[in-house]
Amino acid sequence: MPHLVDAHLNPEQLQAVNTISGPLLIIAGAGSGKTRVVTMRIAHMLETGIPQNAILALTFTNKAAREMAYRIRDLTGKKLTSLTVSTFHAFGVNILKESIRHLGYRENFTIYDTTDQISLIKETAREIKFHLESAELSKLVNLFSAVKTGRTDWSSVNEHFRSLYEEYQIHLKLYNAVDFDDLIQLPIRILEGFPDVLAGYRERYRYLLVDEFQDTSKNQYRLMKLLADGARNICAVGDDDQSIYSWRGANYDNIVQFERDYPELLEIKLEQNYRSTGTILAAANGVISHNRNRKHKELWTGIESGKPVELFFPENEQAESEFVARMIKNLAQRENIRYEQIGVLMRTNSLSRTVEEAFLSMNLPYKMSGGTSFYERKEVKDLISYLRVMANPDDDMSLLRVLNTPRRGIGRRSLEQIVALAERRRESLYSAISALCHAAASPLPDRNKADLSSFLEIIEKYQPLFLEKRKKLAAHLKELVSEIDYWGHLVQEFQKNDKIAKWKYRNIEYFIQSLEQWEKDPDNANPSLYTFLNRITLQSRDDLADEDDRGKVNLMTIHAAKGLEFDIVFLLGVEEGIIPHARALDESEENIEEERRLFYVAITRAKEKLYLSSCRRRKIMREVLECTPSPFIEEIPAELVEIREDEDPVDVAEAEDYFARIRSTLAGRD
DNA sequence: GTTCCGTTTTTTTTT
DNA sequence: AAAACGGAAC
Numbered sequence: 001m002p003h004l005v006d007a008h009l010n011p012e013q014l015q016a017v018n019t020i021s022g023p024l025l026i027i028a029g030a031g032s033g034k035t036r037v038v039t040m041r042i043a044h045m046l047e048t049g050i051p052q053n054a055i056l057a058l059t060f061t062n063k064a065a066r067e068m069a070y071r072i073r074d075l076t077g078k079k080l081t082s083l084t085v086s087t088f089h090a091f092g093v094n095i096l097k098e099s100i101r102h103l104g105y106r107e108n109f110t111i112y113d114t115t116d117q118i119s120l121i122k123e124t125a126r127e128i129k130f131h132l133e134s135a136e137l138s139k140l141v142n143l144f145s146a147v148k149t150g151r152t153d154w155s156s157v158n159e160h161f162r163s164l165y166e167e168y169q170i171h172l173k174l175y176n177a178v179d180f181d182d183l184i185q186l187p188i189r190i191l192e193g194f195p196d197v198l199a200g201y202r203e204r205y206r207y208l209l210v211d212e213f214q215d216t217s218k219n220q221y222r223l224m225k226l227l228a229d230g231a232r233n234i235c236a237v238g239d240d241d242q243s244i245y246s247w248r249g250a251n252y253d254n255i256v257q258f259e260r261d262y263p264e265l266l267e268i269k270l271e272q273n274y275r276s277t278g279t280i281l282a283a284a285n286g287v288i289s290h291n292r293n294r295k296h297k298e299l300w301t302g303i304e305s306g307k308p309v310e311l312f313f314p315e316n317e318q319a320e321s322e323f324v325a326r327m328i329k330n331l332a333q334r335e336n337i338r339y340e341q342i343g344v345l346m347r348t349n350s351l352s353r354t355v356e357e358a359f360l361s362m363n364l365p366y367k368m369s370g371g372t373s374f375y376e377r378k379e380v381k382d383l384i385s386y387l388r389v390m391a392n393p394d395d396d397m398s399l400l401r402v403l404n405t406p407r408r409g410i411g412r413r414s415l416e417q418i419v420a421l422a423e424r425r426r427e428s429l430y431s432a433i434s435a436l437c438h439a440a441a442s443p444l445p446d447r448n449k450a451d452l453s454s455f456l457e458i459i460e461k462y463q464p465l466f467l468e469k470r471k472k473l474a475a476h477l478k479e480l481v482s483e484i485d486y487w488g489h490l491v492q493e494f495q496k497n498d499k500i501a502k503w504k505y506r507n508i509e510y511f512i513q514s515l516e517q518w519e520k521d522p523d524n525a526n527p528s529l530y531t532f533l534n535r536i537t538l539q540s541r542d543d544l545a546d547e548d549d550r551g552k553v554n555l556m557t558i559h560a561a562k563g564l565e566f567d568i569v570f571l572l573g574v575e576e577g578i579i580p581h582a583r584a585l586d587e588s589e590e591n592i593e594e595e596r597r598l599f600y601v602a603i604t605r606a607k608e609k610l611y612l613s614s615c616r617r618r619k620i621m622r623e624v625l626e627c628t629p630s631p632f633i634e635e636i637p638a639e640l641v642e643i644r645e646d647e648d649p650v651d652v653a654e655a656e657d658y659f660a661r662i663r664s665t666l667a668g669r670d
Numbered sequence: 671g672t673t674c675c676g677t678t679t680t681t682t683t684t685t
Numbered sequence: 686a687a688a689a690c691g692g693a694a695c
Binding site: 090 | 682683685
Binding site: 353378622 | 686
């Protein structure tokens, strides 16, 4: 294997790359070259003649999956059309597409995201007259998820919600819809209940790899184990110190369970860090050593110690953002750092707002990954709901959304009657509407009947068009948008602010354009409406803009930054209550360890230089509050930190910026 | 019965 | 600051 010899792998890495069969656990510390090892290992497997389609690599985010597939392709120089690199959830969708009939659903099922789940819970509560406090709602989503995935059972929680949960489940099935948890749960039920289906998968996928293993939930582990127990060639790669998804059911115990389930496994620890300077690594080690619940490991680096960690105390969040923006401009000018090598990280999405404003006003190009997804914007979601109704008319939640959007005069009263009828006949709203419109003696006045019919006609007209496979989805959607006069709807809804209306319409155009791009892509094997819809609900966050990422500063949450690295990292809002987050702590004091891991992940993203900033005051909701620096700051060994407290760093930066500008103007003249 | 307007509430992280 | 909800106007 010529490239592997050339690759300068350390002995542990080499062993990991060369161990292809049998169970393997790789504990890979931050920056220990994990991605390199994983991709080379797969390349090596291919070189030894293992067919592409026998390999299944599972990741957590689409970004990670794409990145891995890309790196393997790059390494082997091959196209690799039948290699499966996919997220757990996307893989679940594939199993469901093949076999969901076994469970009594139809293949055109709709996937509900969290927003849809919340509306469904509300709707269900209304129907069974279950009184809900609005504060309970988001907790309920978590509770239902915990129940569904077996993290909790009813005996240990408030039994009170049980009937609501059961009704929620009944509705999902009635709508032919599944939620995110079902994407793991239902495949498990299929594989456990139908041995021949399981045998098929085991026969095909003889080599499994699970990345970010510390973030697998109990169910994902169960799914993985079902698939792996045929050939038992299973490689799990992870780092317990980077486990930051326990709130989503990720379970550190899976590492222990893995050792128990595969006693013959080989365990390899990668402890040499190739990413960060000695200072940054020492800071990270100092922090993480305060966690009690961890596997012992000591990361070390051969890289020299480098520059100190710099700590700033800006007056408020505006000053913080402006400071970062100026600092970045300076770095770009004086040290020739490229924007895409800079990461600006924060604990919560809401902190990004001020930063974006500052960057915008200073003309600093950036890209925010995470935040409200493009697909969650109302106008886009409206169109998606139309498409979902075309794909699966029984999807009541989507139907409710578009039934009176744009306004068609179908109000509460009509709706009540439709809902009552659907309830009585135990069928979907669509069927009920259809029945109401076609019945000779209708209980509705003629006017309402006409309104409903006009809606029905639109669906009936477009449904067959959207289901044909002629790569004309975008064209049909364009037509639909003009037929329902969505533009007129926007103008009417935003009479006072036509800028907003225009902006929203541009989003619509952008959405249609991205659909067109997707369906016209020659590499796209199956450009059907179903595939498109499934794809975008799973994609929800990051993604989209691919090519033009270069030359932009990366703005993101710490969660979104996992697996990435930057020359320079700014971590904002390092304040008590933000990191560790107050809500996490009042849920349970034990969460402090996970918050600390989050802080650790943020630090270890930096290769050369780390800046921390902790505001003295910050506006939270609409109050300005005094802030205390995060207790984690003190866990960094003091000698590594340089505090910029007194002098006003903004002025310094401004002065430098000023001179730099003069210099470059003069340079430009001759 | 439907729409409009003013009041209240909300922000942890993601598939 | 924006969305979602509930009550009053049309």
